[in-house]
Amino acid sequence: MLLMGIRHVRTSQQNCLRSYRNLSSLPTHFTLPSGDKIPSVALGVWQAKRNEVGNAVTVALQAGYRHIDGAWIYRNEAEVGKAVQRSGLPREQVWLTSKLWNSFHAPEDVEPALDETLTKLDTEYLDLYLIHWPLARKDGQPYDKELTENSYPTWQKLEEMVAKGKIRNIGVSNFNVRRLENLFTNPLKIRPAVNQVEINYWFPQPDLLKWAKEHDLLLQAYSPLGGTGKVKDTLTVPEIKEIGEELGMTPAQVVTSWHIQRGTNVLPKSVTPSRIIENFQVRALPDELFNKLETAATTHKPYKRFNPSKGWGLDFDIFE
Numbered sequence: 001m002l003l004m005g006i007r008h009v010r011t012s013q014q015n016c017l018r019s020y021r022n023l024s025s026l027p028t029h030f031t032l033p034s035g036d037k038i039p040s041v042a043l044g045v046w047q048a049k050r051n052e053v054g055n056a057v058t059v060a061l062q063a064g065y066r067h068i069d070g071a072w073i074y075r076n077e078a079e080v081g082k083a084v085q086r087s088g089l090p091r092e093q094v095w096l097t098s099k100l101w102n103s104f105h106a107p108e109d110v111e112p113a114l115d116e117t118l119t120k121l122d123t124e125y126l127d128l129y130l131i132h133w134p135l136a137r138k139d140g141q142p143y144d145k146e147l148t149e150n151s152y153p154t155w156q157k158l159e160e161m162v163a164k165g166k167i168r169n170i171g172v173s174n175f176n177v178r179r180l181e182n183l184f185t186n187p188l189k190i191r192p193a194v195n196q197v198e199i200n201y202w203f204p205q206p207d208l209l210k211w212a213k214e215h216d217l218l219l220q221a222y223s224p225l226g227g228t229g230k231v232k233d234t235l236t237v238p239e240i241k242e243i244g245e246e247l248g249m250t251p252a253q254v255v256t257s258w259h260i261q262r263g264t265n266v267l268p269k270s271v272t273p274s275r276i277i278e279n280f281q282v283r284a285l286p287d288e289l290f291n292k293l294e295t296a297a298t299t300h301k302p303y304k305r306f307n308p309s310k311g312w313g314l315d316f317d318i319f320e
C-alpha cells in the first residue's frame, strides 16, 4: 500500500528496470463505424519486392499479424494473395486492405480496378478499400481538376461496391482536413472509416489526430518508423532509445507501441523476418514515458518526408 503513490519503484530483480503504475494493455483492434474490428498492427507491403513479399506475409501471419496493408499500385497483390491462401487461415480472420489508384477515379473505372485487386488477392471481398490519393488522373492525361477537387462521384461508386458486398469498409488516404470537409458536405451514405496518412516521430500530425478523433475517423499511420531512409534516425532518437532501455523494449517496439497508444493504426513495412516479429511485439508505455515521447515528437519542427506532388508534375501541392 505504501508503494501505491510512488511512481517509480526499483526492484532488485529488475535491476535498473522500473515498474510503473498506469500500465494497461494496448488495444489489439480499433472498432470502425461499421462495427468491424480492424487489427491495430498491419504489415505494410509497399516496396516489398516480388519473391520477397510472400515470405514476409507468411512470417507475419505466423507471428500473429492479422492485417495486411496493400495497394493495387504496389504490384504485388497476387503474391500477397497466395501467401494468405497458403496460411490456411480462414478468410474472415485476416484483414485485407487495398487502395484505388489515381488512374481509376472515374466512376466507370472503379469496379474494374477493384475486381482486378480481388482477383489478384484471390478473395471475394476486401475489408477496407481506400482512395489512395486525392488525385484523379488517367495515365498519360492531365489530371481531372473537377474529380480531384471533389471525390464524391468516386466515393458514391465505392458506396455501391459496399452495397454489392465487394468491400466491407471504405476510406481515404492522403486527405487533409480541407478535402475531408469537402467530402463531408455531400450526402454520404457511408462516411470514411479511416484516413491513411504519413505519421511518425518526424511528422506526428497532432492537430489532424485531434480532428480525426473528434470526427470518429481512425487515422492509419504510414511510414510509422520514418520510412525507408529515415528509419535509422528514428531508432536512434535519444528519447526513444532511453524509453526502450528503461522498459526492455527495442526502439522499433517503442515506436510501434506509441502509435497505437496515440489511437492510430500502425503499418510498419518489413521483409526481414526478425524485424517483422519485432515490430509486432507492442506494449503500453507508462503514462510518463508515453508523454515524454509525445512531447519530443511534437515539439521539434515537423519534417514531412513524403510528398510526390513535384515528382508527379502537379501544379499544386497535393497536401494543400
Ligand SMILES: NC(=O)c1ccc[n+]([C@@H]2O[C@H](COP(=O)([O-])OP(=O)(O)OC[C@H]3O[C@@H](n4cnc5c(N)ncnc54)[C@H](OP(=O)(O)O)[C@@H]3O)[C@@H](O)[C@H]2O)c1
Pocket (backbone or CB within 6 Å): 043, 044, 045, 046, 047, 069, 070, 132, 173, 174, 196, 197, 221, 222, 223, 224, 225, 226, 227, 228, 229, 231, 252, 267, 268, 269, 270, 271, 272, 275, 276, 278, 279
Ligand atoms: N497510403 C499511402 O500513400 C502510403 C504511403 C507510404 C506507405 N504506406 C503504407 O505504409 C507502410 C509502411 O510505410 P513505409 O514502408 O514507407 O515506412 P516504414 O514502415 O516506416 O519503414 C520501412 C523501412 O523500415 C525498415 N524496418 C522495418 N522494421 C524495422 C526494424 N524493426 N528495424 C530496422 N529497420 C526496420 C524496413 O526494412 P526491411 O523491409 O528491409 O526490413 C524498411 O526499409 C507501407 O508498406 C504501406 O503499406 C502507404
